[in-house]
Amino acid sequence: MTSPDISIPSLILCFLLLSVPLIISSRIKLHIVGKTINSVARMTIQLFLVGLFLTFVFELNNEILNLAWLLGMITVAVYTAIRNVELKMDKLFFPVILSFTAANLSVLFYFNEFVLDLGNLLEARYLIPIGGMILGNSLSGNVVGLGEFYAAIQRNENRYLYSLSLGASRYEALLPYISKSLRSALRPTLANIATAGIVFLPGMMTGQILGGASPLLAIKYQISIMIAIYVSTTMSTTFSILTSIWTAFDDFGLVRKEIYREKRKKK
Structure with missing residues (x-):
């Protein structure tokens, strides 16, 4: 059917x-x-x-073209993530794209190799759709995580500087903001995982059923992809925040003001 x-x-x-x-x-x-x-x-x-x-x-189904398409998707996702927060592209693009690539490709290849047991990890019919689902959710997490982290640092600059003045290392002073930002970034994904099947039928499961697969097979696919999405979102958002600190903060632990994009004044 x-x-x-x-x-x-x-x-x-x-x-x-x-x-x-x-x-x-x-x-x-x-x-x-x-x-x-x-x-x-x-x-x-x-x-x-x-x-x-x-x-x-x-x-x-050319492997080089398939991988190039996936890397293009990653580049667009990184550009979109940074563009949607009040941060400058040239300051954060390199660390964030490294984080996106490392986190999402590692989860995607693990998924295709050990979960789907594909003979060809670069098979277009699996690489691009599954990669797109993983990337899309990682994008949402990074927009929330990066945006909230740097907004919190900007709002609480005096408190952050006070922690540094008491002898805290840069990581120790930033840890509360990192933790809060990651919780915010992962909350929607965790909510979707907790309510899947009761409140809503997720996209992959619905697509499998509409395509003629049995509900039990669709469920196994959905469980697997939601775990992969949660892991990739956690990894990419964490890596993006931590690696961006290298370029966003100076040697004294102070945030560089030039990383923030000037807000456009409403006419």
Whole structure:
């Protein structure tokens, strides 16, 4: 049994559902009508282009191209993570991309080798979709973790400096902020893990079932991927914060003011 096709007219009917949030936004002045339309339009165009390209990639299944595509995904994820926090790209891009690459590739290759037992770790049909799921969740964790860590340091600069003045090492003074940021970054993932199957059916499980797999096989896939997502999010967010400290702080343990991006003034 295969999933039923969604025709173009049916897809248009799905887009009509957007009228509900657009009407709500207009009525109570949320001011997100333009942003919603722009986001959905970009998503639609991007996904159709990616779908066309992935069809070609899957058919070719060239290991070098598959790995290049994955590294491209990592680069975009890192750029997006830094862009979505009030930090400068040139100061943090290198340490964060090292963290993303090390954490996500190690978890992804471990998953493909020991969990899926693939003969070819760079098989396009598994490498790119699973890598995308892992990267997407790592991205969310890093946006929260990095953003909250450096915002907390900025808000509590005097308290941080006081800890240093009492003789604490840089790591000892930063540890409370690192811990709090990581808890915030991992909270959504832990909530999804705790409520999976009761509150909602996760994406991979739903896709497996719609594709004709048995519910028990879908469950095993979902459990495995959620564990991989949690581990990769933990590793990448931790590594991103710790490695960024090398460039964000000087030899005296003081945060460099130039890492913060100037906030645009609203007109």
